[in-house]
Amino acid sequence: MAVDSEATDPLPGHIDFHNTEFAFAHLSDRELKRMYYLFRLMNSPALVNVGSSLLVAAIKLRLPLVKRLVRHTIFRQFVGGETLQECEPVIEKLRKYQCSSILEYGAEGKSREEELDTTRDIVLNTIRFAASSDSVPVVSLKLTGLVDNALLEKKQRGEVFSEQEEVYWKRFLRRFDDICQTAYEHNIALFIDAEESWMQDAIDALVLERMRRYNTRRAILYNTYQLYRVDGLQRLKDDYHVIHSEGYVFGAKLVRGAYMDKERKRAKEMGYPSPIHPTKEATDRAYDEAILFCVEHFETMASCNASHNLKSNALQAKLIEERGIVKNHDHLNFSQLYGMADYITFNLSARGYNVAKYLPYGPVEEVLPYLIRRARENTAVTGDMSRELKYLRRELKRRGLLR
Helix, strand or coil: CCCCCCCCCCCCCCCCCHHHHHCCCCCCCCHHHHHHHHHHCCCCCHHHHHHHHHHHHHHHHCCHHHHHHHHHCCCHHHHHCCCCCHHHHHHHHHHCCEEEEEECCCCCCCCCCHHHHHHHHHHHHHHHHCCCCCCCCEEEHHHHCCCCCHHHHHHCCCCCCCHHHHHHHHHHHHHHHHHHEEEEEEECEEEEECHHHHHHHHHHHHHHHHHHCCCCCCCCEEEEEECCCCHHHHHHHHHHHHHCCCCEEEEEEECCCCHHHHHHHHHHHHCCCCCEEHHHHHHHHEEEEEEEEHCCCCEEEEEEEEEHHHHHHHHHHHHHHHHHCCCCCCEEEEEEEECHHHHHHHHHHCCCCCCEEEEEEEHHHHHHHHHHHHHCCCCCCCCCCCCHHHHHHHHHHHCCCCC
């Protein structure tokens, strides 16, 4: 993205997303200043790139001072805590500002069977924890945390598993079913994360199959649709019509997408058309059409607009208002990442919409890949000032803490 027009262009609807008093009411002066200076540091691409490499090396070497530094800076900003118990104060603080929490154990890149079993057990515990809270309606799940990615890719290619691979695949299905059944019994929704295109078809098939088992009365499973994909909008519509026609409640989480560079590079190297829209404008059009589709069918499908795009959030709020739909209808939701886009989250919650923060948790060394992605996302967007930094600075000035 080369131009940050969202902060100046007129927005649909009647919510003032530029209201920083609502956006940062949950932060003390000290917390606001800390966040501002952290985002200033992250606004330097060179510093973030060099620092990310050094952090990975230092954490692998188990340097205690580095782990402490990470824990008190970017970890504190973007992660709820190392344990569910550490997340409780964050969840409670968000609840006070009418914001729910979406929990996800942040570990990535596991492939050993014992590690995959451990991840399943942690997710099951997360679901039980969520069920004990009145402000954690959703647990987010990466299926790539339950199975070796190579198996998903092989399944998508339609290749025959070896005898041992078949054993591993059945273990994965048991892990997934254990999680789905527990979520169903505890009435907790599951957001299934999207992955790269070369394994997404296999994931889609698994999720849709389980929607038929568990989405009988309400949406327990939500599949994730990446609208930067050329086929993303049509996939959303096709899957809805199939699930709805069979009498089940469809669940969809909308995102723009997270693997654009990787997808385009692989397509070029392997000589097939890129699955990604050629321009941001095309992605934006597809995303907003998806929002319209979800609102139009809200009575028979549940959706979550998981976006940091001001215009897309304003559009959904406007559509809900124009159609006279109850603002906090269970089937129409918004979400943003914890530690980011507070100007969207808390302006929506102040107006009575269903909004949640995606709240990862886990040991520092386990969530480091997630933290590095968050830091890189917040590098400069327009000149020296990212969108996040603009709103922080505006609030500091409003409070008289910055000239």
